[in-house]
Structure formats: structure tokens, C-alpha cells
Amino acid sequence: MRPADANIVDAAIPMMPQDGGGVEHGSVARLARFFDRHPRLRLASFLCGPGAWLIVAYLGSLVLMLLTSLYGLNDFTGKVDRSRTTLENYRQVFSSNGPYLAKIVRTIGIAAAVTVIDIVMALPLAFFIAKVLSHRWRRFGIVAVLMPLWASYIVKGYAWRTLLDPAGGVFRKTFHVSPGFGQTGLIMLLAYLWLPYMVLPIVAGLERLPDSLLAASADLGGRNTRTLRSIVLPLLVPAIAAGSIFTFSLSLGDYIAVGLVGGTTSVIGSVVNSNISTNLPFAAAMAAASIVVVGAYLTGARRLGAFDNL
């Protein structure tokens, strides 16, 4: 069912009481009318659940934690020293001759590479599932994309160790080459882990793309590639943006995969993880850096019109 089909609206009308509220639906209808007249309250009720949740359970403590990035550290106890405020932690994170800026840049590079690889791999598969397979087979397609998610992330990480091992791994034994453990291997593993998070949103996006649009383009003489480029891709941008937010963010925060196949690579997550119990203020400053990166990514996506142009 899609709203563009007029018959759905027709079908729905008889079910709607014309007077705006039968006896049994009285209170519901009143509530509905009330919200209709008070859009602000409607907004409040929409936001209340998620808002309270995020504010209380999470953001409150997150903000408190990030605020500690402005404090110093007591060298004797290793605890936060709240008597002293300082920007030293941020200076350290963003210092051009320290190790941290390079790690931030590297992490962004890894997350970007993972995202691009996932878009490239997801597009044909999603297109195939949504537009080539028949309805019955589409279900198989989606199940096939989802199944790998149930094998634990850690186990998949170890399986990739078997693939990548520079001395006796599957790649080495079969193709006589292997990227080994390091940044390349890490990008491969992350792209693998998060691929379904790109495919599914695109499939969902394509399902909403009316076949009639494709047909119209073809009728007008558009070739497949052209239809793809000028009709389908622009309409898919929100779905790709949704997927890319997953792949980018999940790669940005990861540090377990890094430990498994990253060799000697170290990323933002590893730094936060290793410092958090010895130097909370510094770990908080480093976490703030990834918040800035995500903010920039979302803003960039919005500027590019990923969200609102449609």
C-alpha cells in the first residue's frame, strides 16, 4: 500500500465516522480534536517519551561526564580534581604535534572509507532485492541480508582474523596476498560488519520508489543508467544518508574490531577506552572530539540536502 494510490484513500473513507466521533470513540475523538487545536501540545506529547528518556537516562549523565573534560586530574589519586578548571585536555587532544589529532583524522578516514565501500556494495544488492526479485523472493533477499547479523560481532571478527592472517590466513593461502592486520584489514572488517545497516534502509527507500516513475523515464527514452543517475539516485539520497549515518557513526565509535584485526592501529575509541578509568577528564575531551565529528557529519549531510530537499 502506498499513499500515492488513490484507491487506498477511497477504501479507508468508509471506516471513518463522518461526524468526527461515534459514541465508542468519543474520548479518542475528543483527544484528537484537542490535539488538532493545540499543535504545541501535540508536539509536546510526541516529544515527551523520547525527550524524557534521552534527557534523564542518558544526556544528563553524558553532559556531566563531558563537563569533567574542563577539570584537571589529581596526580596522586588519579581522580578528577574539581578545584581546578583548565583547557589543557583540549589543548592536548588538538595539539598538532601530539598523537591525538592524527588518530582523529585516521578514525574519520576509516569511517569515511567504510561508508563509501558500504554504499557501493549496498546499492546493487538493494536494487536487486527491491526491484528485480519478485515479491516472494524479496523476502528471501531481506532474510539473506539479515542473517549474517546473528553471528556475533566478535565471532565475525575472529573469522576475519582467519581470513586476513598474514602468515596462514585464507586470503594468503588462496590468493597469495593478504592485507594482513592493520588499517586496510580493519576497514574491510568494519565495512563487512555494518553492510546490512546500509542495505536495509536503501531497500526500504527503493520500495517506496514507484515503478511507474521508472516506467515513465523508460517511456521517455531514458536508458537504465540514465534513469538510475537522474531519477533513482536523487530520490534515494535520504535512504543512503540514513544508512551512512549508521556506518559512519558505528565505525567512529568502535574499538573492539580495532583490537581484533587492527594490528598496531589505534583510533579515537581505543584512546577513550584506555584513558577513561585513569584520566576521565582527558577521555571526556577525546569523546567530545568525536561528538564534534558527528556534528560536522550531520551538518554536512544536511547542507548537501540529504535530508530536506525532497
Add this chain to the structure above:
Amino acid sequence: MTLTTRAKLLLATLSGLVLIVLYGPLLVIAVQSLNSSAAGAWPPTGLTFKWWTKAWGNGGWTDALRYSLLVALVATVVALALGTLASFAVYRFKFFGRNVISFLIVLPIALPGIVTGIALHSAFDRLDISLGFLTIVVGHATFCIVVVYNNVIARLRRSSPNIEEASADLGANPFQTFAHITFPALRTAMLAGAMLAFALSFDEVVVTTFTSGARQTLPRWILDNVFRGKQITVVNVVATAVVLLSIIPVWVVQRLTDGGSAGR
């Protein structure tokens, strides 16, 4: 369908390659679960069912699996409700701080898990809530909301508000419009979000460490067994078994929920 046969063939080939990428590592896990080398030597040194027998007698993972499924299910339901509501709020209304919301919702997955974990842990500690089922669900829902939210809002941005206006013009109240117009249009997006949220919760270890009580979730059990234990072999069996077992519920969910677009 307007695609030429050649285009279809090309798509099929590319999709086949991607599926090989998706399933290659799973095949490795399955082979390793039968590999007689405990350290997973490649090529396998021999065939054995020893690890499967050993896993059969191990009660730890079945209990952890049950717990993980329950946690993921409840967390997904919560995330589905909150994520959908949030996406409506952001899509429908113009209000101050609207852009900030999508940013805040993404944070839990973009920050290293340990940050979310410790933030939540200290919140629970301050509010004197003891760690257990409830706290894991809260923790997981926090980072699962984004998955639902992003999928639903992408769909909302693709759908035309005219249709809902038409519904309202024809006398439907907002709830009826939601039930008959909006929800059917969103169903597949919500389903995609829910399934990914479920998977994310089912796999999470770090936030879980800081929000769970003593009862282990499956990923936590797995981590313990590969990290300091000596049971990667059993872990391979468990991963293979879970993938095989997952076919059934995923299939059922798919079947139950996609009746809506059956008329295609």
C-alpha cells in the same frame, strides 16, 4: 518492470558477489566449528564434531541466548516506539532545537560504547537503581532509537503529506489517519529499523558490561570465553547454531509484517 535483461543480469551478478562477501566469513565460522585444531589453523587440520558435542553439554550459552533475545526484544519495542515518535516530532513540527534532536539521537552509537556505558552506569548509580534487566533494556534502547528514527524519517521525507491532509479533509481524525494512512506507509521502514535495532542490541557488549547485572547476555558470554577462557571452538559452534536458528524467526517476522504490500 522496466529493467532490461542485461541490466537485471548485471545486478544479479553484482548482488551475487556481495552475497559471497556476506557469507564467506560465515562459512569460515561454520568450518572452524568443525576444525579439529583448537586454534583454528587454516587449512583445517581435520574434521571433528567434538566442539558441537561440547557445546551441547554447556548450559551457559543457552541461558545467555535466552536472555539476549528477551533483552533485544524489549529494547526493540521501546526503541521502536520512541524512535517513531521522535521522527514524527522532527518531521512534522518546526520548533527550536529541531536539528539538535537528530544529532542527540545519533550520539549513543557514534560515541565509543564505553562513554555511553559509563554515563548510564553513573546515572543508574546516582538514582540508586540496581543493575539488571531493566537497566540493560534502557541502555540498549538508548542506542537503538537512532536506527528506528533514521529509517522512519527517511521514509517520512519520501512520502507526501498531501495524502494525510486529504485523509483529514475527508473527515478522518488524526488517529484514524495514522492507523489507515500513515502507519501502512511507514510499516516497512519501521520493520527495517526494528530488525536492525534488534540486531544491534543482540550484538552489543560494551554498554552491556556497564548496564547489566550478573546474568550474562550472549555477546558477553562469548567475549568471556574467547578472552580469558579457552573455548573459541565452542564459541564458533554457538555462532553457527545461532545463525542457523535465526532463519526461522526472521522468516516469520518477515511474513507477518509484509502483508501490507502484498498487492503489488
Add this chain to the structure above:
Amino acid sequence: MKSTKRSVAFATVGVLALAACGSSAKSTTAGTTAAGTAGAGTPTFNIPKVPMLDQLGAGEGALDIVVWAGYTEDGTNDPKVDWVKPFEKKTGCVVAAKTAGTSDEMVSLIQSGGYDGLSASGDASLRLIVGGDVAPVNTTLVPSYTNIQDFLKNRPWNSANGQMYGIPHGWGANVLMYNKSVVTTAPDSWSVVFDPASPYKGKITAYDSPIYIADAALYLSKTKPELKITNPYALDQAQFDASVALLKAQKPLIGEYWSDYTKYQQAVTSGSIVLGTSWQVIQNALTAQKPPVGVASVIPKEGATGWSDTWMVASKAKHPNCMYMWMDWIASGPINEQVASYFGEAPASKGACTDADGKTLCADYHADDKAYSDTIHYWTTPTKTCLDGRGDICVPYASWVQAWDAIKG
């Protein structure tokens, strides 16, 4: 009206939510300033006053602990491996054990509260002591303590200012392990992992933790006597910088750093790692697997670092009596033997080495070999107050962590 009420209720929830956050902003901080007094030999720490249990009461019926995986087996992983249920039966304390993956996770969990105790490794114990997160332990309330190997009592990683802060559990050395088919002559010095011209470049591994800096310091204490390093965990800035420089130079030699058994075992089996620091338990697993990998290990002439786990009581423990009962249980000979044998470590109790199995175990892991233990420099959290009593001039652990970030690049 119902709807208005509901909206009001929503609004109230929102306000309450915000209020809750506002009030929680006044978080409690028990900041204490510590000042060590300079003096030769042993350092004096200024530790927040935490009361010690002076009398054992009745069990509280529950026990919440943070442990290494494998320390609290209750038969679910293997019905034959169970020392938790008998404890519960005996004391009525129901055990809820939370496993942690790293020392940092353990410290974070204990600091944020809700636990009665933990099995702390040496890179965690002293920070918990100095931070006031754990309580001194009244060893007279733990009968098993008398049977603990004497060389594990009153050591810098489990005591401070002459007071025990825990019950020793088990230990092991960070030995130099090598693949005999590749490294044909047994190395006798750590130089094989530090020398830039090492023939095993790219196939060397090192422990992935800031505490590994001590391994470099130990090596320098013998090869560069002019640095005057006496304790690899008590480094002043110059000694510390030299150790970090050595590790930066070592990085190109490293294939990968390790922190878990499985990864290590796989890498040695495939041949991508042939040499590096290791634990006895990993060596045993490699030689026991089928087909086995021929590995051997030595304690090089410079000595080795090592770890020793200690059961500690959280200062905010809700069930201190159960925690004491647990410490007595786990340190008692037969149980200690069972745990050590399952986990793969040297048991701390002399009573673990008495029966036939115990004798083999203790021989395998050098458990009652004082001379062997003396060659080990056990992990101890580096503090600003130098562990060798030189005063407050040493580099604290937080800086070790940051230096480790820099080493990994």
C-alpha cells in the same frame, strides 16, 4: 478534560526529569590530596580513611563481585567445574559475578559503585587503594590467609603503608615465549624483541597495555645502568622518557599487540607471530592443542614482569561479610587449586600444592618456587609517590596511559 490532565502529567514528568538531572549535577566527589613522604625504601601513601571490618558477622545473603572470566565458575560452562554453588550452599551468600574484560573496566565498575569486591590485577590494585575505592582487609578474619605463600604477602601491589588490602589469589610471569621451529637458539635476553635489527621483525608481539612500558624499563635497568632504574614501576621523567623511546623504536618490529588468549594462540598457530611476551597458560594451550605448536619460554637474564591477582573489598560494599567469606573460600587450598588449574595460573595458597594434581599444577606454574617468583617484577600501579621511596617525582599511571597512546601512534 482527560486529555488536559494527560498533557499536564506529561509536562510534569518532563519537569521532574529535568529536575532530576539538575539535582544529580551535584555529584559527590571525594577528592583527597595525597602527599607521599620522601624516604628510602618503602613509600608512604596518603590514603583516604576507609574503615576496616573488625568482626565477622552473619552473611548478608548476597554477594556482588567483579571478576576475571573463569574465576567464578558455577557449573554452567562445565558441570564438573563448580566452586560457586558449594560456596552458596555453605554460606547462604548468593553470588552475582560480573566479568570484566580489562583492568580498566574493572576499575570503572568498582568506582561507579554497586559491588562488594573484585579480583584485581596489579595494574589496578594500587590505584584503587590510593583512590579509597577499596577497604583495608583484616586478615585475621580470613583463616585461609595463613596458608598463602609468604612471598606474596605485604607486597606493593596488595598492600600500602604496611596494611594488607586484599587476599592474594594467583599469579604468573610475563615470560618470553618463542616458536622453536623458527627461533632455533633459545634467546636469553629481551634484546630479541627490542633490537631494531632483530631477525624476527614483524613477527614479534607485545602485551597491549600501558603497563608494558615497565617491560622496557626493566630491560633498560640492566642495559643502561646510568638511568639508575631500580623499580620498573617507579620511573622519574627521564627514566620514563627513555623507556617510551625504546618502545617507539620497537613498534616497527611488532606484528600486533595482544591482550587475549585466543588471538595470541591463533597468531602463533598460523605463524604470523613467532616471539614475544606470553603467559604460561598460553604456552600450555599451544603445546596441548592438536597438532601442537612447538613453543618454549624463558625468563631472560634481565628478569621478567608478572601479574598477581588479589581479592579486594570495595569500600562501599553492601555485603562485606559475604565478601570476607568468599575470600576465605577462594583462597582455601582445594578451591584455590581448582580455580588456578581451570584458569591456568600459579595458585597463591600453599594448600593448593598438596595432593597429586596440586603438585603437578604447582610444578607447572612454579607456584611454590620462591626463587622463580623473586625474578618477577609484579605489576604495580605506578603512582606519583615513587614506589621505591624516592618521593613524589614519579610518573603516574595516567601519564603511562597517554604515553602508550603515543607509542601506538
